[in-house]
Structures are given as structure tokens and as C-alpha cells.
Amino acid sequence: MDTLVNVAHGFGVALLPVNLLYCFIGVFIGTLVGVLPGIGPISAMSLLLPVTLSGTPESGIIMMAGIYYGSMYGGSTTSILVNIPGEAASVVTCIDGHQMAKQGRAGPALGISAFGSFIAGTFALIALMLVAPKLASVAIAFGPAEYFSLMVLGLVVLTFLTQGSMPKALLMACIGVVLGLIGLDSITAQPRLTFGRMELIDGIGLVPVVMGLFGVAEVLLNTEQAIKRDIINTKITHLLPTREDWKASAGPVGRGTILGFFLGILPGGGAVVASFASYALEKRLSKTPERFGHGAIEGVAGPESANNAAAGGAFIPLMTLGIPPNVVMALLLGAFVIHGLQPGPLLITQNPGLFWGIVASMYIGNVMLLILNLPMIGMWVQLLKLPYNILFPLIILFTILGVYCSSNNVFDVYVMIAFGIIGYFMRKLGYEPAPLVLAFVLGPMMENNLRKSLILSQGDLWTFVQRPISGVCLVFALVLLIAPLLPSLRKKRELVALDEGA
Amino acid sequence: MNNDTNVKLRLSNSELWGGLIGLALGGFVIWSGMKLKLGTINDPGSGYVLFYTGILMCVFAGAIIVSAVTEGAPTLASRWENVRWSKPLLLIACLVAFSIALEPLGFLLSSIPLVLLLLRLIDPVRWTLAIPIAVLVPSGMWWVLKRLLLIQLPSGLFGIG
Numbered sequence: 001m002d003t004l005v006n007v008a009h010g011f012g013v014a015l016l017p018v019n020l021l022y023c024f025i026g027v028f029i030g031t032l033v034g035v036l037p038g039i040g041p042i043s044a045m046s047l048l049l050p051v052t053l054s055g056t057p058e059s060g061i062i063m064m065a066g067i068y069y070g071s072m073y074g075g076s077t078t079s080i081l082v083n084i085p086g087e088a089a090s091v092v093t094c095i096d097g098h099q100m101a102k103q104g105r106a107g108p109a110l111g112i113s114a115f116g117s118f119i120a121g122t123f124a125l126i127a128l129m130l131v132a133p134k135l136a137s138v139a140i141a142f143g144p145a146e147y148f149s150l151m152v153l154g155l156v157v158l159t160f161l162t163q164g165s166m167p168k169a170l171l172m173a174c175i176g177v178v179l180g181l182i183g184l185d186s187i188t189a190q191p192r193l194t195f196g197r198m199e200l201i202d203g204i205g206l207v208p209v210v211m212g213l214f215g216v217a218e219v220l221l222n223t224e225q226a227i228k229r230d231i232i233n234t235k236i237t238h239l240l241p242t243r244e245d246w247k248a249s250a251g252p253v254g255r256g257t258i259l260g261f262f263l264g265i266l267p268g269g270g271a272v273v274a275s276f277a278s279y280a281l282e283k284r285l286s287k288t289p290e291r292f293g294h295g296a297i298e299g300v301a302g303p304e305s306a307n308n309a310a311a312g313g314a315f316i317p318l319m320t321l322g323i324p325p326n327v328v329m330a331l332l333l334g335a336f337v338i339h340g341l342q343p344g345p346l347l348i349t350q351n352p353g354l355f356w357g358i359v360a361s362m363y364i365g366n367v368m369l370l371i372l373n374l375p376m377i378g379m380w381v382q383l384l385k386l387p388y389n390i391l392f393p394l395i396i397l398f399t400i401l402g403v404y405c406s407s408n409n410v411f412d413v414y415v416m417i418a419f420g421i422i423g424y425f426m427r428k429l430g431y432e433p434a435p436l437v438l439a440f441v442l443g444p445m446m447e448n449n450l451r452k453s454l455i456l457s458q459g460d461l462w463t464f465v466q467r468p469i470s471g472v473c474l475v476f477a478l479v480l481l482i483a484p485l486l487p488s489l490r491k492k493r494e495l496v497a498l499d500e501g502a
Numbered sequence: 503m504n505n506d507t508n509v510k511l512r513l514s515n516s517e518l519w520g521g522l523i524g525l526a527l528g529g530f531v532i533w534s535g536m537k538l539k540l541g542t543i544n545d546p547g548s549g550y551v552l553f554y555t556g557i558l559m560c561v562f563a564g565a566i567i568v569s570a571v572t573e574g575a576p577t578l579a580s581r582w583e584n585v586r587w588s589k590p591l592l593l594i595a596c597l598v599a600f601s602i603a604l605e606p607l608g609f610l611l612s613s614i615p616l617v618l619l620l621l622r623l624i625d626p627v628r629w630t631l632a633i634p635i636a637v638l639v640p641s642g643m644w645w646v647l648k649r650l651l652l653i654q655l656p657s658g659l660f661g662i663g
Binding site: 192219220221387388400408410414420424454 | 550
């Protein structure tokens, strides 16, 4: 009953005209960046992070969340029609989606992708409504040791799933922690790594770091090659899947939804892993696995449902524990902090309007996305013809303005340009920026919780192992650290390794 | 990958350079941690986490170096093979020039040439389109930010913008 009252309260907040507008802007931009290859939700969210300052916390976070799950919808359009993933979670959709389009079945592929996404998104939201308050009440009992170990697990899982060698990803995570510690020590107020510069006393901002690593570096990388596009030019018809299509897709949508939701909750996981896992699962369960790769609708329905369910599931650790499970959620945490809010176990009780408003807006956003992605598909197809040589300079200009406006400080523009250049060389040498950014956000929290637990336990390191939740997290983290040393597990890791930056 | 692009103990080994940079950074972080005081395990100081993170960085950088030397890695040049490497290089030069010019010239006088250069450098947009975009977009953004949102952008020594 309480849940129903809260949901009604949430819809009251989400249906306010200003929040509806922000929700629409969010899902629209999300679909836009999902459709455009080369620009992912991370770049778009970092670009718009300063914009959230102008409105209420609800409006800003509703918009940011909309960009995330909106990009999951939009990404499939480009994968199906152009065979280029609009964003990383739609890589798998290219395999069968584009084959379907080549066979003249672009309509059903786009249709099942949108309906599957809607069903999965709806399920994830209902599960979020039911699970989050319960988990939050348990999380109140978490101490600094549990928080520290959970964050360590999150970072290790992300480094495990990142493309390239694990030592490289772990090195990136360590650099992220160090960058996060720049500025005043929160306990002793001693300046650290500031090199005597006043601008660094408050630390490096999340916005310039992320915009540099994901926005500027992405543009630099994209200019290396002329982007060629093989757009399916035939008219897209029959967007509503047939009875046979539904029959073939029902199982993959259901399984993809459940799998995606749980993978989304796991720290370090997310939409990309979920879509790959769902594709592998469907291929394994299929009686005719040879159809996969040649236009099997199950290969579109499963992964597209999984990535949307994961996008919803990823909100659980952020909202209930205050721990972002992936880089996108780390940006959302940044948006919360900018507004003076701390997501965690007390968020739901202290700010019920905010929590339930965001959840309700996500449902409204899903309905908006269904409308945006089916009847208006022609508009997105036209957008795929937008010339990149005009788009990229404008992205650079908007990142500069976005960074400057977030702090009114020219120094942040320098930081962004520096991180853009560093990010480009990092990517060229095979160092992924995702672990760095997550560690940058988690670093100060990790340090704080580590020092607090050591002070509370009077220097007893066993406290991290003796407390059950903390112990389990550390054991899992250790297993994942050792796993790449075993050849069979190393091969499996390479199969699921993801590129968060896309 | 052929023998020319996959090398072991050579200065052109790109992974070796990556590892060495990581090792140097790790060493610097350890030194910074020690300088800030480690404290004790009962009461960790400001440099405690930095010190141990620095050690971890050295360990991981060491692992990268060992793997680069034993398994071999692509050369630095091969990382830029078959790509238009001059494009990102020019873009970087533009961004560095922009960051030098931003404070003395102000937002408008530095961003209009930046956008124009980028439009002409990436995949040249014709002048008749590039010039209006380069002038109108930064000016439009400046007007929205300054007049509507009351955000003061850098106006430089000439006070333009």
C-alpha cells in the first residue's frame, strides 16, 4: 500500500509540466546521441551536467536519467540501419539487426527492439520500486568497511570487464583514485598534490575530466578516419512485429529482461555486459543457433531488452547505497552532489519526492521513447545523414562552453583540453578511460571509508574480512583479480570485455 | 601482426613506454604520499592512501612492462598506421592555441577562429558554409549565455564579449 502511495506521489512530481519537459529533453537527447555513432550517453551527460544546475534537482536528474535510458533505445536504430553501433550497448544488435534490415525486415527489427526495450524498461522500473526501498533499509546498517569493500568490488568488476589487459585497467583505476584525492584532505584539511595552485585546492572537477576523456578524446579519435555510412535506403514499413515475430521474441525478451536487470545491479556491470550476455544465452538456448548472425530476430530482441533492463537496474546501487555501479551512474552521482544531495540509504526517506519522482519519470520517459522511436523513426534516419565535419567542431565548442559554465573558471577549460589530449593517447595505447573515471568518483569515498574503518577498528585489518558483506565482496574481488591468470577464464574475459567509451 | 609491428625489447615498443610512464607516475605518487606523512594504521595520515596506491601503480606498471618485454607489443608507429594521424594532431594544436589565446583574447575572438579552423581541418567544409557557422554559432552561444543566462564569459584584454 505504501508503495502505491509513494508511486502516486512520484507521478505527481513527474507530471509537473517542467519535469515533463526535462524528461522529454532527456529522452530526446538520449535518442539523438544513441543514434549518432561516436557520441555516447557519457559524452552527452557530461556535456549537459552543467545545465542541470539551472533547475531543481528533480528536473536535472530526470533529464540525465532520460539521456541514459534514451540512448539505449536510439543506439539500436543505427545498429540496425547502418551497421554501426550508436553506443556500446548496441554493438550486438548490429549482428542480426543489420542482416534483418538487408533482408528487407528493418521494420520488424526496429519494432521488436523498441517494444522489447519498453517491456524491459517497465519491468526494471517495477523491480526498482520494489527492491530499492527494501535494500535501502538494509543498507542503513552498512558501516565504512562494507562501503569500502563494495567500492573495491565495483572497481575490480569494471576493470575485469574493460577491454585490454587487466593491469592496464587497474593502473587506470589507481590513477583515477589519485586524481580524486587532489585537493584538501577531508579529515586533516591538508592540501594534497595541488602544486601550490589555488584552483586545485577544491580538487579537479568531474565535468572537465569526463568531458575531456570522453568528449574531446572521442572527437580526436573519430577524426582519424573518414566515417563511412552504409545506410539502408529502402522505406521502413511493418514496424509492428508479426505474430511469428512475437512468438520467437517472447522468450528472449523475458530472459533478456531478467538477466539484464540483475547484471545492471552488479557493481561494474551494466548495459553493455547485459546485451552481450543475453546474445550468448539466446544463441546457446536456440534450437537453430546457425540462424544467429544471419538475421535472427531473437538476436535483436534479447540484447535490446537486456540493455534497457540493465539501465534501470543500475539505479539500485546508486539510489540505495550511494555507490555508482558504472561510469554513467558516476555522472549521475555528480549531478546529485552538484545539487547538495547524497544518494544512499536515507535518500528515499529524506527525499521521497525526488526518488519516486525520478522513478515515475522513467516510466513516462519509456512511453515517450516508444513514440519517439516508432512513428518518428524517419526523422532519426534523416539525422544519420548529418555531416560529421560540421558536428565535431560544434561538439568541441559545446564542451568548452559546458565546462566553463559549470564553474565559471577558465582553468577547468585547460583541464578539459589536457584530459582530452591525454585521453586520446590513452585510447591509442589501449588504456580505457572508464576505470579511471569511476575510480576518480569513488576514490575520495573509498579513502574516507578506509580511514574511518581503520580508526574504528584501531588498525585491525581483519575488520574487512570478519564483517560478512565486506568479506564476501573482497573475496569476489580477489577471485576476479586472479581469474585472468587462468587461460580459460582469460579467454572468457576477452569475450565479454566491453568498451564503455563508445 | 608482422615482426615490424610486434617488437619485444626495443625502444619503439609502445607497451613498454606505457608501463614506464605508469612506473614514473607510481614513483611520484609514493614520494608524494611519504611527503604528506603516512600516519599509523590506527590513525592513517593524509599520505596513507596515496602511498599504497602508488605502490599498486608500480606493481601494475611492472606487470605491463614484463608483459611488453616477454610477449612483445605493437610499435608506437604501428598504432598510427593506416589512419589520418595528421587530423588529430592538427586538432590538438588548435586546442592548445585556443587555450593560450582564451584569456588574453576572450571567448569570442578565440572561439570564432577555433571553430573556423576545425571546420576547415577535419574534413574541409566549403568556405561559404564554414564562415557563417564559425561566426554565428559562437556569437549565438555567447548571446544566449551572456544576455539570457547572465553568465560572464572571458572578454580578454580588448573587452570584446
